Amino acid sequence: xxxxxxxxxxxESAESSAVPVTHIVVGLGNIGKQYERTxxxxxxxxxxxxxxxxxxxxxxxxxxxxxxxGTVLGKRVLLMKPTTLMNNSGVAIGEATxxxxxxxxxxxVLHDEISFDPGVxxxxxxxxxxxxxxxxxxxxxxxxxDFPRIKIGVGKKPSPDYDxxxxxxxxxxxxxxxxxxxxFDDIKSACEGIIGGNIDAAMNKYSK
Numbered sequence: 001x002x003x004x005x006x007x008x009x010x011x012e013s014a015e016s017s018a019v020p021v022t023h024i025v026v027g028l029g030n031i032g033k034q035y036e037r038t039x040x041x042x043x044x045x046x047x048x049x050x051x052x053x054x055x056x057x058x059x060x061x062x063x064x065x066x067x068x069x070g071t072v073l074g075k076r077v078l079l080m081k082p083t084t085l086m087n088n089s090g091v092a093i094g095e096a097t098x099x100x101x102x103x104x105x106x107x108x109v110l111h112d113e114i115s116f117d118p119g120v121x122x123x124x125x126x127x128x129x130x131x132x133x134x135x136x137x138x139x140x141x142x143x144x145x146d147f148p149r150i151k152i153g154v155g156k157k158p159s160p161d162y163d164x165x166x167x168x169x170x171x172x173x174x175x176x177x178x179x180x181x182x183x184f185d186d187i188k189s190a191c192e193g194i195i196g197g198n199i200d201a202a203m204n205k206y207s208k
Contacts, residue, residue: 019076021069021100023195025050026080028089028111028134030169039154040168042112042180043134044081046152049184050191051079063099064092073196086134090141097142104147108194109138110187112168116153119179123150123190123203148194150187152180 027047028040035041051058056068058079065080078100082092097107111134116122126146129135139145155176157167172180186206193202 019071021076021078022102023072023075023077023106023108024080024093024096024100024102025077025108025191025195026082026089026093026110026138028086028109028138029081030086031081031083035169037171037177038169039112039114039172040086042152042154043110045180046110046150046184046187047079047081049181050188053185053188054079063095065096067096072192075195077195086137088137089134090137090139093138094141104142104144107142107147108191109135109147109149110191111135111149111151112154113151114154114156114164114168116151116155117179118153118155118172118176119183120153120208121150121183121187121190122153122207123194123199124148125199125203148199150190152183152187154180 025047027043029035029044030040048058051068054070054072056070056079058066058068058081060067063080064084065082068079070077070079078096080092080096082089084091093107097104111132113122125148127149128145129139135149157164190202190206193199
């Protein structure tokens with residue numbers, strides 16, 4: 001006879017799976033050891049923190065990504081880390097939104113932003129790619145700029161002629177990584193606010 005606690009777990013799992021996914025939170029970055037703790041992987045770092053806080057592990061392979069599902073404010077949320085490399089991130093997000101029939105407005109994208117100092121985050125309801133190749137891919141595959149994003153400051157180039165690729169693929173100094181990590185809880189709370197339909201409040205509270 002099956003253990004009663006195992007039966008409860010199966011029932012709970014079945015009930016959870018019956019709730020459809022209504023929102024997606026995506027961290028942008030590049031897979032591979034060589035890219036760990038690089039500026040371009042700020043989105044990956046943030047979403048790993050969120051997954052840990054929500055008690056899930058991003059380890060299932062689906063939609064050209066590693067994914068996890070969690071329940072937040074009664075809503076089923078898909079967490080994604082695309083495995084396509086940064087410049088093709090939209091492939092993964094496009095597949096997931098098509099599968100779940102989720103509109104762009106319910107996709108939250110976390111990404112690095114070289115215009116801001118480490119520790120600065122900005123929340124936007126929509127907008128252009130602003131030169132970010134990952135966002136360009138997302139916009140192309142969603143056929144829309146109308147999705148919320150959380151920009152995570154990773155620091156400006158030290159000089160105008162510094163190679164951009166070298167900068168975003170460079171490793172964080174410890175002080176910069178600490179400044180960004182200090183904002184992860186705010187990023188998590190901002191995602192929860194957006195999922196709960198309070199994006200204006202999240203923008204006013206956490207965009208600093």
